[in-house]
Amino acid sequence: MTDWSLAVQIFITGLLGVFFVMMALQISIQLSSVVIRYMEKPREKAKSEG
Amino acid sequence: MLSAFQDLIYASGFVHLTLGHLVMWLIAFVLLYLAIKKQYEPLLLLPIAFGILVVNLPITHLMEPNEGLIWRFYQYGIKWEVIPPLIFLGLGAMTDFGPVIANPRVLLLGGGAQAGVFGAYFVALLLGFDLKEAASIAIIGGADGPTSIYLASKLAPHLLGPVAVAAYSYMALVPIVQPPVMRLLTTEAERKIVMRKLRPVSKLEKIVFPIITAIVIMLMVPASAALVAMFMLGNLFKESGVVGRLTNTAQNELMNIVTILLGISVGATMTAEVFLQPSILKIFLLGLIAFIIATAAGILLAKLMNLFLKEKINPLIGAAGVSAVPMAARVAHKMGTQANRQNYLLMHAMGPNVAGVIGTVVAASILLTFLN
Numbered sequence: 001m002t003d004w005s006l007a008v009q010i011f012i013t014g015l016l017g018v019f020f021v022m023m024a025l026q027i028s029i030q031l032s033s034v035v036i037r038y039m040e041k042p043r044e045k046a047k048s049e050g
Numbered sequence: 051m052l053s054a055f056q057d058l059i060y061a062s063g064f065v066h067l068t069l070g071h072l073v074m075w076l077i078a079f080v081l082l083y084l085a086i087k088k089q090y091e092p093l094l095l096l097p098i099a100f101g102i103l104v105v106n107l108p109i110t111h112l113m114e115p116n117e118g119l120i121w122r123f124y125q126y127g128i129k130w131e132v133i134p135p136l137i138f139l140g141l142g143a144m145t146d147f148g149p150v151i152a153n154p155r156v157l158l159l160g161g162g163a164q165a166g167v168f169g170a171y172f173v174a175l176l177l178g179f180d181l182k183e184a185a186s187i188a189i190i191g192g193a194d195g196p197t198s199i200y201l202a203s204k205l206a207p208h209l210l211g212p213v214a215v216a217a218y219s220y221m222a223l224v225p226i227v228q229p230p231v232m233r234l235l236t237t238e239a240e241r242k243i244v245m246r247k248l249r250p251v252s253k254l255e256k257i258v259f260p261i262i263t264a265i266v267i268m269l270m271v272p273a274s275a276a277l278v279a280m281f282m283l284g285n286l287f288k289e290s291g292v293v294g295r296l297t298n299t300a301q302n303e304l305m306n307i308v309t310i311l312l313g314i315s316v317g318a319t320m321t322a323e324v325f326l327q328p329s330i331l332k333i334f335l336l337g338l339i340a341f342i343i344a345t346a347a348g349i350l351l352a353k354l355m356n357l358f359l360k361e362k363i364n365p366l367i368g369a370a371g372v373s374a375v376p377m378a379a380r381v382a383h384k385m386g387t388q389a390n391r392q393n394y395l396l397m398h399a400m401g402p403n404v405a406g407v408i409g410t411v412v413a414a415s416i417l418l419t420f421l422n
Contacts, residue, residue: 007175010185010420014168017416018409021270022161025408026154028262033151036254 066108070322077325078103078317081215090222094195094313098215101317102325113318124315129207133312134200135280140305141196141407142260142284143297145375149401151255152248155355156367156398160405162351163371164413166191166344170336171417177332182206185417187333190217191340192410193224193374199316200277201414205421211320212330216337221374227338228381231345232369240353241389243364245398253289260285267412273422274415281411345369348402363398370399373406 059065081099085092101120105113112120127133150156170191174184186206189198190213198217202210220227260282267278287297352368366382379399386395 002175002180004175006420007172007181007184010181010417011168011172013420014171014413014416015165017271018161018164018412019158021267021412022157022405022409024270025263025266026157028266029151029154029157029259032258032262033154033255036252036258040252040254 061109063108063110068108068322070326071106071108073326074102074106074320074322077320078106084219084222091195091218093309094214094218094316095222097310097313098211098218098317101314102211102320103317104314105318105321113321120315120318123311124318127308127311128199128203128210128315131200131203131276133308133315134196134203135276136304136308137196137312138277139280139284140300140308142281142286143288143300144305145281145285145288145404145407146400147259147285147404148251148256149248149397150405151251151259153398153401155359155363156371156401157405157408158355159348159352159363159368159371159402160373160407160409161371161412162368162409163344163348163373163402163406164192164409165347166340166342166372167410167413167417169343169347170340173339174332174336177336179329179332182421183209185421186210186213187216187336188340189213189410189414189417190220190333190337191344191372192406192413193217193221193341193344193372193378194407194410195221196312197277197407197410197414199312201417204418207319208324209333211316212325212333214316215320216334219334220337220341221377224341224372224374224377225381227341228345228369228372228378229385231342232349232366232382232385235346235349236353236365238389240365241386242393243362244390244393245364245367245395246361248397253291256289257286260289263408267408271412271415271419273418274411277411277415278408281407341372344372348372364393364395367395367399367402371402371406371409373403373410375403375407376400378406379403 078099084090085095112118167188171188174187182205186202189201202213264282348368348371349365352363352365356362370378370382372378382399383396386393
């Protein structure tokens with residue numbers, strides 16, 4: 001006998017869960033890229049001037 | 051003398067052959083033909099097909115618990131969860147996440163395509179499968195062979211063989227299954243959207259990516275740890291540039307060895323008794339439904355994102371969230387070029403394509419969290 005309440009819970013939590021995990025990852029990657037590009041800016045500038 | 055000869059005959063496999071065995075031989079031959087002649091995912095399909103053939107040769111005891119050779123591969127490689135994570139190590143060492151880092155929004159497209167997994171999950175329940183079986187079948191929609199095998203081996207080992215064959219078959223059929231859905235859900239104008247060239251990504255960004263991804267995903271979904279840890283370790287090998295030998299081994303020798311063991315073990319689970327059931331047809335149907343829903347979900351999510359974005363995404367790349375790497379990306383690129391010859395979508399489509407691998411692992415881990 002299928003536990004339909006659990007099935008619906010899995011369906012909704014699964015969809016939302018994947019979405020939130022990927023969104024959290026997107027934000028983390030974007031933040032890290034911003035920090036890294038800020039750190040690398042002086043080096044890039046020195047390279048282009050040199 | 052005569053009785054000795056009789057004993058020899060009765061000890062042979064011929065006497066124990068059944069119609070079921072012969073049907074499985076036929077299936078094995080068809081899969082061998084697809085793998086060798088048509089080159090449908092041959093790296094996995096060929097050993098799977100051969101595994102099906104040899105396990106359906108009677109009284110060879112290859113899958114005899116504690117004795118059979120292939121049983122040992124299966125027990126210590128798959129049941130002990132060793133082989134799928136090692137495959138992910140190799141995959142990580144071969145994957146370039148540059149397109150994802152350059153445009154992190156595609157991570158959402160990789161996640162959106164997992165709607166195919168959960169949609170197929172519901173349909174599987176309606177078709178009479180229990181919760182664990184439905185999850186093992188639905189993960190086919192993620193189009194990721196090792197993840198499908200990992201999840202099925204934990205939740206419904208009796209379905210491992212058909213799930214794996216369905217997953218790899220549909221991955222090979224992506225160029226046939228996806229385009230009609232893509233044409234149906236996009237307009238000519240949308241297919242013509244040109245995407246700007248991706249920004250260059252620095253080495254430091256590529257090194258930091260696997261570290262951050264491992265931390266974020268493993269904290270949020272601990273059940274994903276085995277697969278994500280190995281996936282990101284392999285990628286870190288590649289991007290660090292300081293462990294060339296390890297990267298080479300992960301990409302080549304290790305990957306090849308575990309692929310052989312995985313293929314033959316999975317194939318050998320498909321005995322006549324297990325495979326020749328009416329439910330197997332349902333599995334193949336559900337696999338197709340999962341792929342179609344995943345393709346549609348990726349495209350529709352891209353269109354939804356376009357409502358809020360100044361720089362539009364070509365919705366075709368949403369279909370590449372189905373993580374059949376790199377086939378789905380190539381299909382999106384080809385359709386984009388057909389609509390507009392100046393459009394080069396391949397690298398843009400690779401973003402959601404590799405993001406989809408992460409998405410599928412996350413989806414599988416959520417299912418494991420609830421059901422294991």
